[in-house]
Amino acid sequence: xxxxxxxxxIQRRLLRxxxxxxxxxxAPHAANLHPxxxxxxxxxxxxxxxxxxxxxxxxxxxxxxxxxxxxMALVVTATGLVDGRVAGTALLVVMLGLKLLEIRARRDMxxxxxxxxxxxxxxxxxxxxxxxxxxxxxxxxALVGVQVGLNRVKADLRLQxxxxxALVAAAAPLAIVVFLLFPRLHTPLWGIxxxxxxxxxxxxxxxxxxxxxxxxxATAFRVRFxxxxxxxxxxxxxxxxxxxxxxxxxxxxxxxxxxxxxDPGSVLPIDYEITLEPTGEYWLFGLxxxxxxxxxxxxxxxxxxxxxxxxxxxxxxxxxxxxGFVIDQLSDHERLFxxxxxxxxxxRIRELVDAWQRQADAPAQVIEQxxxxxxxxxxxxxxxxGELRGDAIDSFLFETRRGFCEHYAGSFALLxxxxxxxxxxxxxxQGGEKNPHADHWVVRQSDAHAWTExxxxxxxxxxxxxxxxxxxxxxxxxxxAGRSEDADRVVFNTGDFGLLGSLWLNAVWMAxxxxxxxxxxxxxxxxxxxxxxxxxxxxxxxxxxxxxIALIVGSAMTIALVYLxxxxxxxxxxxxxxxxxxxxxxxxxxxxxxxxxxxxPDTVCAAAGASFPNxxxxxxxxxxxxxxxxxxxxxxxxxxGALRQRIRRLRL
Amino acid sequence: xxxxxxxxxxxxxxxDELRKVLTAAGRLIVGKPETLRLALTCLLAGxxxxxxxxxxxxxxxxxxxxxxxxxxxFQRIQFTADLLPADIVGVSIFERGEGRFHFHPxxxxxxxVLADEINRATPKTxxxxxxxxxxxxxxxxxxxxxxxxxxxxxxTQNPRTQIGTFGLPESQLxxxxxxxxxxxxxxxxxxxxxxxxxxxxxxxxxxxxxxVDALRAWQRHVDRVHVAGPLxxxxxxxxxxxRSMPGWAxxxxxxxxxxxxxxxxxWAMIDGRAQVVPEDVQQVLPSVAGHRLQSVDGDDGERLRGxxxxxxxx
Numbered sequence: 027x028x029x030x031x032x033x034x035x036i037q038r039r040l041l042r043x044x045x046x047x048x049x050x051x052x053a054p055h056a057a058n059l060h061p062x063x064x065x066x067x068x069x070x071x072x073x074x075x076x077x078x079x080x081x082x083x084x085x086x087x088x089x090x091x092x093x094x095x096x097x098m099a100l101v102v103t104a105t106g107l108v109d110g111r112v113a114g115t116a117l118l119v120v121m122l123g124l125k126l127l128e129i130r131a132r133r134d135m136x137x138x139x140x141x142x143x144x145x146x147x148x149x150x151x152x153x154x155x156x157x158x159x160x161x162x163x164x165x166x167x168a169l170v171g172v173q174v175g176l177n178r179v180k181a182d183l184r185l186q187x188x189x190x191x192a193l194v195a196a197a198a199p200l201a202i203v204v205f206l207l208f209p210r211l212h213t214p215l216w217g218i219x220x221x222x223x224x225x226x227x228x229x230x231x232x233x234x235x236x237x238x239x240x241x242x243x244a245t246a247f248r249v250r251f252x253x254x255x256x257x258x259x260x261x262x263x264x265x266x267x268x269x270x271x272x273x274x275x276x277x278x279x280x281x282x283x284x285x286x287x288x289d290p291g292s293v294l295p296i297d298y299e300i301t302l303e304p305t306g307e308y309w310l311f312g313l314x315x316x317x318x319x320x321x322x323x324x325x326x327x328x329x330x331x332x333x334x335x336x337x338x339x340x341x342x343x344x345x346x347x348x349x350g351f352v353i354d355q356l357s358d359h360e361r362l363f364x365x366x367x368x369x370x371x372x373x374r375i376r377e378l379v380d381a382w383q384r385q386a387d388a389p390a391q392v393i394e395q396x397x398x399x400x401x402x403x404x405x406x407x408x409x410x411x412g413e414l415r416g417d418a419i420d421s422f423l424f425e426t427r428r429g430f431c432e433h434y435a436g437s438f439a440l441l442x443x444x445x446x447x448x449x450x451x452x453x454x455x456q457g458g459e460k461n462p463h464a465d466h467w468v469v470r471q472s473d474a475h476a477w478t479e480x481x482x483x484x485x486x487x488x489x490x491x492x493x494x495x496x497x498x499x500x501x502x503x504x505x506x507a508g509r510s511e512d513a514d515r516v517v518f519n520t521g522d523f524g525l526l527g528s529l530w531l532n533a534v535w536m537a538x539x540x541x542x543x544x545x546x547x548x549x550x551x552x553x554x555x556x557x558x559x560x561x562x563x564x565x566x567x568x569x570x571x572x573x574x575i576a577l578i579v580g581s582a583m584t585i586a587l588v589y590l591x592x593x594x595x596x597x598x599x600x601x602x603x604x605x606x607x608x609x610x611x612x613x614x615x616x617x618x619x620x621x622x623x624x625x626x627p628d629t630v631c632a633a634a635g636a637s638f639p640n641x642x643x644x645x646x647x648x649x650x651x652x653x654x655x656x657x658x659x660x661x662x663x664x665x666x667g668a669l670r671q672r673i674r675r676l677r678l
Numbered sequence: 679x680x681x682x683x684x685x686x687x688x689x690x691x692x693x694d695e696l697r698k699v700l701t702a703a704g705r706l707i708v709g710k711p712e713t714l715r716l717a718l719t720c721l722l723a724g725x726x727x728x729x730x731x732x733x734x735x736x737x738x739x740x741x742x743x744x745x746x747x748x749x750x751x752f753q754r755i756q757f758t759a760d761l762l763p764a765d766i767v768g769v770s771i772f773e774r775g776e777g778r779f780h781f782h783p784x785x786x787x788x789x790x791v792l793a794d795e796i797n798r799a800t801p802k803t804x805x806x807x808x809x810x811x812x813x814x815x816x817x818x819x820x821x822x823x824x825x826x827x828x829x830x831x832x833x834t835q836n837p838r839t840q841i842g843t844f845g846l847p848e849s850q851l852x853x854x855x856x857x858x859x860x861x862x863x864x865x866x867x868x869x870x871x872x873x874x875x876x877x878x879x880x881x882x883x884x885x886x887x888x889x890v891d892a893l894r895a896w897q898r899h900v901d902r903v904h905v906a907g908p909l910x911x912x913x914x915x916x917x918x919x920x921r922s923m924p925g926w927a928x929x930x931x932x933x934x935x936x937x938x939x940x941x942x943x944x945w946a947m948i949d950g951r952a953q954v955v956p957e958d959v960q961q962v963l964p965s966v967a968g969h970r971l972q973s974v975d976g977d978d979g980e981r982l983r984g985x986x987x988x989x990x991x992x
Contacts, residue, residue: 601908604908623990624986624989624990624991626956627956627957628955653953654953656906656908657904657906657953657954657955658906658953659904659952659953
C-alpha cells in the first residue's frame, strides 16, 4: 500500500513521543521480566534517541540481523523458555526494541504504535489491578494521539487532542459491549503459573509464626455477607487444623483426611462470599463451621474448606456456615492422633495438670481450671514474647508468661492432651473490619489467629480460645499491628486516630472499595457472570454461536448508535455573555427597573441610567463593553472577565 | 453611543457630517427628526423611499432639501393619468441635420428623482420607473443607458382611498427599501411652520453639506458596519415571528430580511457605530417591513409593535 502520508518522513516530535511513551508503558514489566530483557529494550530506546541527533548511528541491515540473533539468545537464556507467557512477552519486548532501531518512515511508526498496544496487553497477563488498568488506559489514549498525529501533515496539538478524545469517546461504548459479550474462557488467561511469594498462614504453627504474620496489614480476604452479619466475637475464620505436636511446633500430622458432605441442618445458615487473595495453597477459609460449600471445593473431615487447585489468583467463592453446628465425629484413629504427646513433657506441666484433675469431676471442669490459670496468672498478650529457652512450653507457662495466640493455643492444647482430653489446634483468622465505603469486611493478615478445639464426650469438638482468657479484647477489636510491634503488649485498634489518621484511613478504605469493585465488576466477570447477565436480558442458556451472534448484533447496534450520536448537531459552545447580561438585568430588576425581553441593551441601559443616576457612568461602561463584545467585531475573551467584574461590582 | 466605536481610519469621515445634514434638514422640515433620519438612512443604504401621505405635509420639500444638502442634481416628475413611459425614460428624436436618431434623456436621468403622486399614473408608466429603480439603467430603442450614481428615487403616493389612483401592487412595493409617512405636524411644529418664512425661499438658501463623492463613500461604508451572530439570530427570530403571527397574509421574505439588515447598518452608521445593535433593527423595522406585510385589516402600526414586543432579544 503506498499512501502519501505513510511514506512521509518521520516527525521528530512524534518519534520522541513514541520513545518516551513506550519507555513508560514498559515500566510495569519490571516486576515480571528479567532485568536483562528490560535492559535490552531501554538500551535500544537510548540508542534511538542518540540516533535522532546523529543519524549515522542507525544500524544497517547486517548489524540489525546480528542484534536480532543476540536478542533471541538473550530471551532463551533469560527466560529459560519455561513459562510460555514470560518467554512470549520477552520476545515481544526485545523485538519492539529492535523495531525502534529500524524506524525510517512513518509506516514504521505505525507498526511501532501497534506493537505498543500489544505491549499494554501483555501486562494484563501478570496483573489485573485497577491501577495498572488506569495507567495503561492513559498510555493507550496517548498512543491513539500519536496515531492521530501520524495521519496529519501539519502539527496542531489542539486539533490532535480533540480528534484523539473524539476517537476514544466513540470507541468506549463499543469497548463496553465487547467486554460484556465477548465469549469467555472458564479459566481466564491470566493466573496460570503465577507463583508470587505471598504472606499468609501456612499449614503448620511454630511459636512466633502467627505473631510474625500479625505484623502485616495486608489483606487476607474480603467477605460480603448476604443477610445477617455475625458479631465480631463469632467471626472465627476456620483454616487448617493441626493435630501433631513436638511440644512447640504443630503440624497437620500424617493421618488421612476424608472428605465429607455436612448436613446443613434446619438452621438458617449465614450466607457470604469470600474474595481470597492469592495464597498459593489449597485451603480456603470459611466461617466456623462451613456447611455449604461452593463448586470446585470440598470440605474435609476437619471441616476445613479446601480448593481443588492451588489459589494462585484472587478467587471468589460463595459459602454458607452454621455457627451452631456441632462436629460430633471422632474416629478411634483420630482419637489416637488427638491425644498424641511430644516425646518429653516436663514434670511441672504434669504436676499442674494433675492438680487440676484432682479438683475436677468432669473434663469440662479441667478446661475451666486451665482457662482460670491463664486468666489469673500474670500472662501478657504480646507480639514480642522474648526468647524461650529449653522446654519452650514449660518456660512459657511458668517463667516468661509472654506470648501471642499460638503460644496460648499450642500450650492449651498440650495441657488438654496431658489431661487426656483429645484436642487440636485450628488456625485461621478472627474478626475483620468493615469497609465504611462498601458492603464488605476486610480480614487482614494481622487478624491471623490460632485457637483450640477440645473433644468433650456428648458435646463434640468444642472451640476454646485461650487467648480470650488472657486478652478478651482480642476477639472484640482488631490489632493495631504497627503500634503493637514496639509495645510491650498488643495494642488494639480503638478507633482513635486523630484527624490526619482518620483521613488517611478513609483514603485507604476508599482504595480498598475501589479495588474490590474493580475486581468484582471487571476482572471477575467470568463466563458464569456473563451468562447471568445474558439471562437478565432474556437470553438464557446462550453459549457458543449464541454469544457470538449477540456480540455481533450488539456491536453493530452500538456502532450505529455512536454514528447517529456523532451526526447530531451539537449546540454551539455556551457563550458566557447572555448569562452575564441576564445577571445584570436581574440586578436592575431587583431594584425595581422594568425590563422587557424585547428591550435591547441600549434601551435597558438608558432606562437604568435614568433610574439610577449615581451609577450612570458605570452602567454606561457596562453598556459599551457588552455591546462591543456581543455585537462588535472583536472577540476579546479577556474583556469578558472585565465585564463580569464590572457587573459583579455594580452597586445601584 | 460613543463615536470611538467607529474606527477613524475605516470611516470615510466624521459621522458628525451626517448628523449635521439632519440638523440642517430639520430647520425646514420641522418636528420630524425621526422621519428625516429614516429618509437619510434609506439613501445611505442605497434604497429607494416611498412616502405615503396626504398632500401638503412637506413630501416635496423633504426631497428638495435632501437633494440640496447632499449636492445631488434633482428632477421632479409629476405623475398624471396620461403620463407615458417615454416621458420618464426619454425619447429618441430624428435629427434631420445629422441624419440619425438622437436620444433625449428623460427626467429619470438625475441623481435624486422625486416621483410625485406615483399612484396617479397607469401601471405601465409606473413600472417603467420601477424597472429603472431596480436595474439602475434604462433601455430605450435597444440601447442600454446607465443611470447616474448615486441614484435615489423618492416616490410619493396618496393613500389609496383617494379617488382616481392606481395603487402600487405588492410586488412593486418591494422595490422600495422603506415606506414612511410624514403625517401632520404637531401644534408647536405647525406654529413654527406658519410663523416661519417661505419654504421655497429657504430652500434656495440651503448650501450642500456633503459632496457626492463623500456620499458614495458613506454608502460603501454601510457594508462595513458589523453584524454579529446574535444580531442575525435576532433578525431571523423577527422574520420567523412575522410568518407565524396572525393578522398578516404573508410574512417577511428573506429579501425583506436583507433589507432590514442593510437599513439597520445605515442607521447604526449615522450614530457613528461600528456594529449593529438590536435597537437599530427595531428603529428601522416599521418603515422597512410595513409595506411588505400584507395586512388583513390595515392596522399595521399596532401589529408591527406587537411583532417587536413578541420577540425576545437573544
